[in-house]
Amino acid sequence: MSYEVTGKLVAKFDIVQRTETFKTREFVIEKTEDVNGRAITNYIKFQCVQDKTAMPDKYAMGEEVKVQFNIKGTKWVKDGRENYITNLDAWRMESVKLTQQSAPDNTSYSDFSSEQNVVDDLPF
Template identity: 40%
Template sequence: MDANLIYEGKIIKIEDTQQVTDRFKKRAFVVETDENYSQLIQAELTQDKCSLIDDYKVGDKVRVHFNIRGREWNGRYFTNLNAWRLERVGAPAANNAPVGDLPPPPEEDAVGNDYEDDLPF
């Protein structure tokens, strides 16, 4: 089941793209939600979606569309928030165009079947 989930907040950290293998890359960023008990949410962009955050900077308010991905590795369980679309919040309509329109297809082999490294992610 792929659930399209959305949250909003302010970007507080953008990491560099990591080339995990010759066929897989990822980029993490952190958003602080704007609520009574704010949350620090780390999401991940993968493959061609890594560049979606290039036009954003720390302090920008964004709406993040993401899917939850989970897997087991050596008896441990890992959960990732896989972002596939970013939108500016509070920007003028002309500058509020969404970046990344469709959810990505499932990444069956991004970490699974023929991933030969021993890292869990």
């Protein structure tokens, strides 16, 4: 299952080579929401892996972006104690500005017709 969130890009971290064949990179977006008249700001850290580590480079700091991601959880046992990690694995990122520009406008059909040319021949 995938999720998406929109916010302002506020941090990009360096690529980390975890093993010889595995690399990761993290970035953070800021999301502010109005909750009962009060602005609540959250900072959401995402992880990119492998070929997706270059993804944040396309976007400027402060740019409004939409991030699509999966939630991944890992469990491991160390010294008899269970440990858990949850990652938000980003797999797609796009500029909100471009998304809004390519969206269809909200012009209604009535904007294209005039009362002089309308023929009401509907049976109901």
